Amino acid sequence: DIQMTQSPSSLSASVGDRVTITCRASQGIRNDLGWYQQKPGKAPKRLIYAASSLQSGVPSRFSGSGSGTEFTLTINSLQPEDFATYYCLQHNSYPWTFGQGTKVEIK
Amino acid sequence: QVQLVQSGAEVKRPGASVKVSCKASGYTFSTYGITWVRQAPGQGLEWMGWVSAYNGNTNYAQNLQGRLSMTTDSSTSTAYVELRSLRSDDTAVYYCARRGGLDLDYWGQGTLVTVSS
Numbered sequence: 294d295i296q297m298t299q300s301p302s303s304l305s306a307s308v309g310d311r312v313t314i315t316c317r318a319s320q321g322i323r324n325d326l327g328w329y330q331q332k333p334g335k336a337p338k339r340l341i342y343a344a345s346s347l348q349s350g351v352p353s354r355f356s357g358s359g360s361g362t363e364f365t366l367t368i369n370s371l372q373p374e375d376f377a378t379y380y381c382l383q384h385n386s387y388p389w390t391f392g393q394g395t396k397v398e399i400k
Numbered sequence: 401q402v403q404l405v406q407s408g409a410e411v412k413r414p415g416a417s418v419k420v421s422c423k424a425s426g427y428t429f430s431t432y433g434i435t436w437v438r439q440a441p442g443q444g445l446e447w448m449g450w451v452s453a454y455n456g457n458t459n460y461a462q463n464l465q466g467r468l469s470m471t472t473d474s475s476t477s478t479a480y481v482e483l484r485s486l487r488s489d490d491t492a493v494y495y496c497a498r499r500g501g502l503d504l505d506y507w508g509q510g511t512l513v514t515v516s517s
Contacts, residue, residue: 329445
């Protein structure tokens with residue numbers, strides 16, 4: 294199975310900050326990675342697909358990069374509605390695996 | 401617009417079975433697969449498996465093999481997940497999600513399954 298190591302597990306940031314979250318795959322997964330945002334009591338929402346493509350309707354302050362084993366989600370100018378938990382998901386091979394999640398909290 | 405609407409919350413005894421439904425609308429059901437993901441209270445997301453709405457092919461997580469079944473009914477555009485021999489650690493919110501060519505583009509609202517004696 295491919296292990297996805299996501300870091301940090303949590304972070305505190307202020308409105309307007311730039312935030313970076315990383316996922317590392319235990320083996321190469323090309324660009325078969327998505328990023329999801331989850332708010333309490335809600336279903337996850339896709340932000341990024343194919344590692345760097347922005348989902349329609351998602352603000353452009355979200356961006357993704359990486360290929361192979363190292364991937365990054367960046368949020369430029371953090372907004373109040375961005376405080377949530379973020380997950381990466383590899384879909385290169387079964388079983389698909391999620392990162393452990395990163396909780397973004399208000400400083 | 402694409403929608404996935406799941407059945408309501410369930411409370412089950414240990415050892416029982418549960419079947420959760422996921423009704424799709426707004427797209428051609430047989431074109432996409434359905435993936436099931438669960439989330440235990442306060443925990444992260446766990447991929448359970450996938451079912452093709454085209455031919456019923458499945459792929460399940462190894463740790464659930466033998467207790468898990470995923471099926472679809474094209475006549476009603478509905479996907480089902482059934483989990484048998486329930487244990488307390490199966491208590492979770494269960495989500496269906498459309499496998500939109502790549503990964504998971506649309507999600508259901510979630511169904512809470514509580515396993516308690």
